[in-house]
Amino acid sequence: MTTSDIDENVRAELDRLRGSIDNIDAAVVHMLAERFKCTQQVGHLKARHQLPPADPAREARQIQRLRELAESAKLDPAFAEKLLNFIIAEVIRHHEQIAGDSPADGTAVE
Numbered sequence: 001m002t003t004s005d006i007d008e009n010v011r012a013e014l015d016r017l018r019g020s021i022d023n024i025d026a027a028v029v030h031m032l033a034e035r036f037k038c039t040q041q042v043g044h045l046k047a048r049h050q051l052p053p054a055d056p057a058r059e060a061r062q063i064q065r066l067r068e069l070a071e072s073a074k075l076d077p078a079f080a081e082k083l084l085n086f087i088i089a090e091v092i093r094h095h096e097q098i099a100g101d102s103p104a105d106g107t108a109v110e
């Protein structure tokens with residue numbers, strides 16, 4: 001059986017759920033885009049002031065907080081931690097690129 005020859009009621013329920021999934025995925029993309037807009041500004045600030053791209057102490061606090069939020073939301077905390085680490089790794093890569101593009105005297109224009 002394929003999804004094209006299933007019962008009409010099942011099809012309607014599947015379509016309804018998929019509609020919500022599509023809305024949630026869109027919200028996730030928009031939220032991530034906003035987060036990356038902020039972290040790009042952090043990257044420029046850090047580059048201007050010769051601050052290191054990564055801040056492991058800050059990350060440890062973020063992971064702890066996210067794990068607690070995940071637990072209370074009934075989301076697997078290990079998954080939440082992996083997701084945050086994945087996002088942060090990309091942010092650090094951007095920070096490193098920005099720092100690499102900036103002259104050491106901090107006179108770069110954004």
Ligand SMILES: O=C(O)C(=O)C[C@]1(C(=O)O)C=C[C@@H](O)C=C1
Nearest residue numbers: 039042054055056058059088091
């Ligand atoms: O808060 C910072 O210092 C950032 O650079 C942002 C951020 C993040 O994406 O949340 C990224 C890298 C750091 O290691 C910690 C946090």
